[in-house]
Amino acid sequence: MSMAVVGLMAGMALGFAAYFGGFGAFLLVAALGAIGFLAGRYADGDLEPGDLFRPRGSRGDRRP
Template sequence: MSMAAIGMIAGMALGFAGYFGGFGAFVLVAALGAIGFVVGRFLEGDWELGDFFRTRGDFRTRRDRQR
């Protein structure tokens, strides 16, 4: 499924939540979607937990090594 289709489905879900449930439901659906996105990235192996806890120097050194 393309990223455009996934974005459209997510937008429709947020729209329905906002229309039928109000602003609170809109925020809840958006937050759960963001959490699901992060968990999916972890499960696919695109992100590692250490990526969020590295210092600035570690990040620069790692990025420079990739060049």
């Protein structure tokens, strides 16, 4: 399944949640979707827990 189709389904799910459940349901569906996405990436081996907290730079210092 292409990423465009996955994005379309996610957008439709968020739209239905917003229409039928209001803004609170929209936020809940969006948050649970993000958690599910991260859990799926971790289960596939594409994401390590340290990747979320490690700085992007190779040295790790914050000097300008």
